[in-house]
Amino acid sequence: MMKYLVYTLILVFALSFNSCARRVVVTQPTSVTVVKKLPRQYKIVRVKGKRYYFFNGKHYQKTRRGFVVVRV
Numbered sequence: 001m002m003k004y005l006v007y008t009l010i011l012v013f014a015l016s017f018n019s020c021a022r023r024v025v026v027t028q029p030t031s032v033t034v035v036k037k038l039p040r041q042y043k044i045v046r047v048k049g050k051r052y053y054f055f056n057g058k059h060y061q062k063t064r065r066g067f068v069v070v071r072v
């Protein structure tokens with residue numbers, strides 16, 4: 001009988017550390033600037049092996065929707 005009581009207490013103690021509640025942080029989505037076509041004066045640059053398009057002081061990355069302004 002004592003053995004089952006000890007097992008039960010260990011089980012309850014172990015389950016008390018594992019909480020079902022998780023902390024969820026909700027943030028506002030960042031605004032994304034999409035450019036359909038870059039001007040002819042852009043330059044192709046590589047940063048850490050990735051290809052970016054540089055124009056007017058901003059870096060763009062090519063996506064399916066067009067070119068997205070990114071921070072490098």
